[in-house]
Amino acid sequence: MPIGGQVELRLVKTVALVGMMGSGKTAVGRALAARLDVPFRDSDTEIVEAAQASIAEIFERDGEAFFRDREAEVIARLVRDEPVILSTGGGAFLAERNRHVISEAGLSVWLKADLELLWERVRHKETRPLLQTPDPKGTLTQIFNARQDIYALADVAVEAEPCLSIAEMADRVLATISGRTDVLKEVS
Numbered sequence: 001m002p003i004g005g006q007v008e009l010r011l012v013k014t015v016a017l018v019g020m021m022g023s024g025k026t027a028v029g030r031a032l033a034a035r036l037d038v039p040f041r042d043s044d045t046e047i048v049e050a051a052q053a054s055i056a057e058i059f060e061r062d063g064e065a066f067f068r069d070r071e072a073e074v075i076a077r078l079v080r081d082e083p084v085i086l087s088t089g090g091g092a093f094l095a096e097r098n099r100h101v102i103s104e105a106g107l108s109v110w111l112k113a114d115l116e117l118l119w120e121r122v123r124h125k126e127t128r129p130l131l132q133t134p135d136p137k138g139t140l141t142q143i144f145n146a147r148q149d150i151y152a153l154a155d156v157a158v159e160a161e162p163c164l165s166i167a168e169m170a171d172r173v174l175a176t177i178s179g180r181t182d183v184l185k186e187v188s
């Protein structure tokens with residue numbers, strides 16, 4: 001991908017996007033992969049395709065623990081392959097096994113958004129089973145508070161802001177990691 005003239009950047013290490021539901025992992029990850037011309041993977045999508053069922057159906061039918069096991073398998077498989085942009089599900093980074101495989105093979109990037117922005121993004125969607133409660137905003141707040149310290153373990157944090165489009169967020173991630181020569185190599 002040519003950036004700023006003749007410089008081309010080649011992804012040599014998987015970049016795993018982590019963070020809360022609604023932080024933009026899926027949307028920004030897809031844009032970032034397109035920008036770098038590398039494959040995009042989303043752990044939720046892989047699970048859904050393998051199970052031939054939605055995330056909500058898997059939670060309902062098989063339970064969250066089953067989903068978390070499939071999620072760990074998918075992430076371990078994906079980080080072994082060629083470097084990709086990998087968008088994880090919001091709960092994935094909580095598990096030590098996932099943090100471990102991601103840190104062995106890739107760079108973790110936390111898309112850090114405040115609660116109001118997250119709520120605006122998830123409030124009208126029914127695709128996230130953890131928010132199907134009588135008080136979804138209260139639940140989101142609890143999850144947010146419980147997870148912040150764990151997301152902070154990521155290698156890099158990138159602030160999400162309401163004024164930034166998906167493409168601008170992808171640019172911001174790229175700008176943040178562009179100095180990491182272990183992740184992006186300049187090809188002339």
Ligand SMILES: Nc1ncnc2c1ncn2[C@@H]1O[C@H](COP(=O)(O)OP(=O)(O)O)[C@@H](O)[C@H]1O
Nearest residue numbers: 020021022023024025026027121164165166169
């Ligand atoms: N920077 C952004 N600007 C506008 N909308 C966004 C942005 N990032 C994400 N969105 C939208 O917010 C919603 C949640 O984004 P998504 O990528 O699914 O988040 P995650 O995968 O982290 O749960 C989607 O409708 C997506 O299109």
Ligand SMILES: O=C(O)C1=C[C@@H](OP(=O)(O)O)[C@@H](O)[C@H](O)C1
Nearest residue numbers: 020021022044089090091128129
């Ligand atoms: O935060 C979580 O525990 C979850 C986040 C979801 O992914 P997104 O973060 O992409 O919405 C999905 O994996 C599942 O609903 C559980």
Ligand SMILES: [Mg+2]
Nearest residue numbers: 025026088089
């Ligand atoms: Mg997602």
